[in-house]
Amino acid sequence: MSRCLIKKEEVQAFIVRCMTAVGTKQHHAQSLAEVLVEGDHRGHYSHGLNRMDMYVKDIKSGICAKDGEPELEKESAATALVDGKNLLGPVVGNFCMNMAIKKAKEVGVGWVVAHGSNHYGIAGHYALLALKENMIGMSFTNTSPLVVPTRGKECTLGTNPISVAAPADNGDSFVLDMATSAVALGKVELHERRGDPIPVGWGCDADGNMTIDPKRVLSGGGLVPIGGSEATGGYKGYGLGMMVEIFCGILAGAKYSKNVRTWKVTDRVADLGQCFVAINPENFAPGFNGRMTELLGIHRGMDPADPHCPVLAAGDPERMNMKKCDDMGGIPYHINVVNYMNECAQKIGVSELLPCDKIISN
Amino acid sequence: MSRCLIKKEEVQAFIVRCMTAVGTKQHHAQSLAEVLVEGDHRGHYSHGLNRMDMYVKDIKSGICAKDGEPELEKESAATALVDGKNLLGPVVGNFCMNMAIKKAKEVGVGWVVAHGSNHYGIAGHYALLALKENMIGMSFTNTSPLVVPTRGKECTLGTNPISVAAPADNGDSFVLDMATSAVALGKVELHERRGDPIPVGWGCDADGNMTIDPKRVLSGGGLVPIGGSEATGGYKGYGLGMMVEIFCGILAGAKYSKNVRTWKVTDRVADLGQCFVAINPENFAPGFNGRMTELLGIHRGMDPADPHCPVLAAGDPERMNMKKCDDMGGIPYHINVVNYMNECAQKIGVSELLPCDKIISN
Numbered sequence: 001m002s003r004c005l006i007k008k009e010e011v012q013a014f015i016v017r018c019m020t021a022v023g024t025k026q027h028h029a030q031s032l033a034e035v036l037v038e039g040d041h042r043g044h045y046s047h048g049l050n051r052m053d054m055y056v057k058d059i060k061s062g063i064c065a066k067d068g069e070p071e072l073e074k075e076s077a078a079t080a081l082v083d084g085k086n087l088l089g090p091v092v093g094n095f096c097m098n099m100a101i102k103k104a105k106e107v108g109v110g111w112v113v114a115h116g117s118n119h120y121g122i123a124g125h126y127a128l129l130a131l132k133e134n135m136i137g138m139s140f141t142n143t144s145p146l147v148v149p150t151r152g153k154e155c156t157l158g159t160n161p162i163s164v165a166a167p168a169d170n171g172d173s174f175v176l177d178m179a180t181s182a183v184a185l186g187k188v189e190l191h192e193r194r195g196d197p198i199p200v201g202w203g204c205d206a207d208g209n210m211t212i213d214p215k216r217v218l219s220g221g222g223l224v225p226i227g228g229s230e231a232t233g234g235y236k237g238y239g240l241g242m243m244v245e246i247f248c249g250i251l252a253g254a255k256y257s258k259n260v261r262t263w264k265v266t267d268r269v270a271d272l273g274q275c276f277v278a279i280n281p282e283n284f285a286p287g288f289n290g291r292m293t294e295l296l297g298i299h300r301g302m303d304p305a306d307p308h309c310p311v312l313a314a315g316d317p318e319r320m321n322m323k324k325c326d327d328m329g330g331i332p333y334h335i336n337v338v339n340y341m342n343e344c345a346q347k348i349g350v351s352e353l354l355p356c357d358k359i360i361s362n
Numbered sequence: 363m364s365r366c367l368i369k370k371e372e373v374q375a376f377i378v379r380c381m382t383a384v385g386t387k388q389h390h391a392q393s394l395a396e397v398l399v400e401g402d403h404r405g406h407y408s409h410g411l412n413r414m415d416m417y418v419k420d421i422k423s424g425i426c427a428k429d430g431e432p433e434l435e436k437e438s439a440a441t442a443l444v445d446g447k448n449l450l451g452p453v454v455g456n457f458c459m460n461m462a463i464k465k466a467k468e469v470g471v472g473w474v475v476a477h478g479s480n481h482y483g484i485a486g487h488y489a490l491l492a493l494k495e496n497m498i499g500m501s502f503t504n505t506s507p508l509v510v511p512t513r514g515k516e517c518t519l520g521t522n523p524i525s526v527a528a529p530a531d532n533g534d535s536f537v538l539d540m541a542t543s544a545v546a547l548g549k550v551e552l553h554e555r556r557g558d559p560i561p562v563g564w565g566c567d568a569d570g571n572m573t574i575d576p577k578r579v580l581s582g583g584g585l586v587p588i589g590g591s592e593a594t595g596g597y598k599g600y601g602l603g604m605m606v607e608i609f610c611g612i613l614a615g616a617k618y619s620k621n622v623r624t625w626k627v628t629d630r631v632a633d634l635g636q637c638f639v640a641i642n643p644e645n646f647a648p649g650f651n652g653r654m655t656e657l658l659g660i661h662r663g664m665d666p667a668d669p670h671c672p673v674l675a676a677g678d679p680e681r682m683n684m685k686k687c688d689d690m691g692g693i694p695y696h697i698n699v700v701n702y703m704n705e706c707a708q709k710i711g712v713s714e715l716l717p718c719d720k721i722i723s724n
Binding site for chain 1: 438439440469471473475498512513515516518524526528536540544545562569571588589590593594595597598600601602604605607608611612613614615618619620641642645646648649650653657660661665666667672673674
C-alpha cells in the first residue's frame with residue numbers, strides 16, 4: 001500500500017483553502033480543519049481528511065450554514081443551552097466546550113448542550129479541550145440511525161459516541177473516545193470490501209439476527225450496541241446509546257432517534273444534539289492528577305496475558321499513533337485519499353493542492 | 363422452588379429491627395432497609411435482603427461506623443465533596459444525592475462525590491431520587507476488584523455500576539442501572555452451582571483467556587468488561603469501568619482500583635468512592651418529558667425480531683417485576699433466604715421474625 005506523508009500544517013491549510021473556497025468563514029474553516037487533522041493524527045482516519053468532501057458539499061449546497069455564530073439561548077452558573085444555528089459541528093462544539101470550561105472554573109462543573117448542530121468530527125476533540133485546563137472533559141453527540149436496539153430489527157439509534165478525558169501528572173491523561181455500538185460502520189464496510197466475515201457481535205441482519213456476513217449488516221440490517229447479543233449484555237450498550245440520545249437530542253431539543261436524517265443523505269438540515277461537560281478536579285479532593293497517574297500506572301504496568309500485547313489505558317493507542325506521526329514528520333495518508341481530495345479541490349477552484357511527493361511504504 | 367410472599371413493609375421493618383439490634387441508628391437502618399427492599403422489589407435480589415447479614419456484620423464488627431452523619435468538606439454552587447464518615451452506603455448516598463438535587467434546582471446541575479463510603483445497594487436507587495423532582499439522576503460507585511482489564515490477567519476494577527434515570531410523561535421513565543462488567547459475579551456463581559458452562563464473553567481464567575468454565579472465572583480469573591474480548595469491543599467496557607473509577611475513587615480521594623478491599627473480606631474499612639449527579643431539564647430545551655415519552659415509545663413500539671420478546675427500554679424489566687409483586691401483594695423470596703435471615707436475626711436477639719406463612723410456588 002502506497003502512502004504519502006503530509007505535514008499536519010499542510011493538511012490543515014489545504015482543508016481551510018477548500019472550505020473557504022465554497023464560502024466558509026475563515027475561522028470556521030480553521031476550526032473544522034483542526035478537528036479533522038486531529039482525527040487523522042490520532043489514527044482515526046474515518047473522522048479526518050477523508051470526510052472533507054462531505055463538509056464541502058454541505059456548505060456548497062447550503063444545507064449547512066456558512067454565516068453566523070452559535071447563540072446562547074438559556075444560561076445558569078453551571079449550564080447553558082446553545083442554538084448551533086446549523087453551523088459546522090466544530091464551530092458549535094468549540095463554542096459549547098469553551099463555555100462549559102468557563103463555568104467549571106467558576107462553579108466546578110459546566111454542562112452545555114446544543115441543538116442545531118452538525119457532524120463535529122471526533123468526540124474526543126472537545127473532551128481534550130478540558131485537559132488543557134487540567135479538567136475532566138466529556139462530549140457526546142447523537143448521529144444518524146445505524147444501530148439496532150436489543151430485540152429489535154430497525155435502526156433507531158446512532159453510534160452515539162461518549163468521550164471522557166481526565167488529566168494525570170506531566171501531561172499524561174486518560175482519553176476514552178468510543179462509539180456505543182460494538183464497532184464503527186467503517187469496520188464492517190472494510191470487511192465487506194475484503195470479502196471477510198465479521199465476528200459475531202458486530203452487527204445483525206434485517207430480521208434482527210446476529211450475522212457474520214457484513215453484506216447483511218449493510219443492506220437492511222445494522223450495527224448492534226456494545227455487548228453484542230442480549231445474552232452477552234448488549235442491552236447495556238443499548239442503554240448507553242439511549243443515555244447519549246437523552247443528553248443530546250432530548251435535552252437539547254434537537255432531532256433524535258430515528259428522526260435524525262439518514263446517514264449520508266443530506267436532503268434536510270441535520271439538527272444534531274450535542275452535550276459538553278467540564279468538571280474541575282479542584283472542587284473535589286486534592287491530589288487528583290497524582291491519583292490518575294497511579295491508576296494509569298496500575299494498568300499499564302500490569303503483567304499482560306500475552307507478553308506481546310501490553311495492557312493499555314484509553315488514549316494510549318492514539319498517543320502511540322501521534323508519536324509515530326511526529327517521528328516521521330507528518331501524517332501518512334493513502335495515496336488514493338490524497339488524489340481524491342485533490343480532485344475535489346480542483347473542482348471547487350482550489351489550485352494549491354496537497355503535496356504527494358513523500359511516498360512511504362509499509 | 364418454594365417461595366414465600368412477604369409484604370415490602372414487613373421486610374423493611376425486619377431489616378430495621380436487625381440493624382438497630384446491633385446498634386445502628388434508627389434512621390440509618392431505615393435508609394438501608396428502603397434501598398435493600400427496593401432492590402428486591404425491582405427484581406435485583408443480589409442487592410436486597412439477601413445481603414442484610416453483610417451489613418449486620420459490618421456494623422457489629424465496627425468496621426462500618428454506626429454513629430455520626432456525613433460531612434460536607436468542600437462546596438460550590440454546583441459541586442460538593444462529602445466525607446461519608448464510614449457510615450452505611452445508603453446514608454451517604456441519600457445525603458449526597460439530595461444535595462445534588464438541591465444544587466440542580468438552583469443552578470441546573472449538581473455534582474457531588476463522597477469518599478469514606480460503604481456498599482450502597484442498587485445504584486439505581488439514587489438516580490431514582492432525582493426522578494421524583496423531575497430531574498435526570500446519575501449515580502456511580504467503585505467496588506471491590508472483580509474485573510480483569512482488556513489484555514490483562516489481574517482484577518483491577520470493580521463491577522463499577524452506572525445508573526442514569528430520566529423522567530418521561532405520566533410517571534414513565536428511562537432507568538439504566540448496569541455494571542460495567544459483562545455480567546454480575548452472581549450470574550457466574552449461579553452457573554457454577556448448576557454445573558452449566560457460561561457464554562463466551564462473561565469471564566476469563568487466571569491467564570486472562572476467555573473461558574466458558576465458571577470455576578476458572580471464580581478461582582483466580584475474573585469477570586471481563588462489557589463487550590467481552592478485545593475483538594468484540596471489550597476495551598470499551600474497560601474504559602467505562604475506568605471512567606466510573608475516575609468519577610468515584612479518584613475524584614473523591616477514596617480507595618481505588620486494586621487498592622479497594624477484596625470482595626467479602628472486611629479486614630479494613632471500605633472507603634469507597636461514589637458520585638451523584640442531578641441535572642434539571644428545565645435549564646435546557648422546553649418539553650423534555652414529552653420527547654422522552656416519544657423516545658421510549660419509538661423503542662417499545664418497534665416490531666421485535668422475535669414476536670414473543672418485545673423491545674424494552676432500560677427500567678422496563680424492573681417495572682414489570684414491581685407490578686408483578688404489587689399484584690401478588692408482596693415480594694416473593696426463596697424460602698432458604700428467609701430461613702437464613704431469620705436465623706441471623708435470632709443470633710442477634712431479634713425475636714419478631716419474617717413471616718413465612720404465605721408459600722407460593724412457580
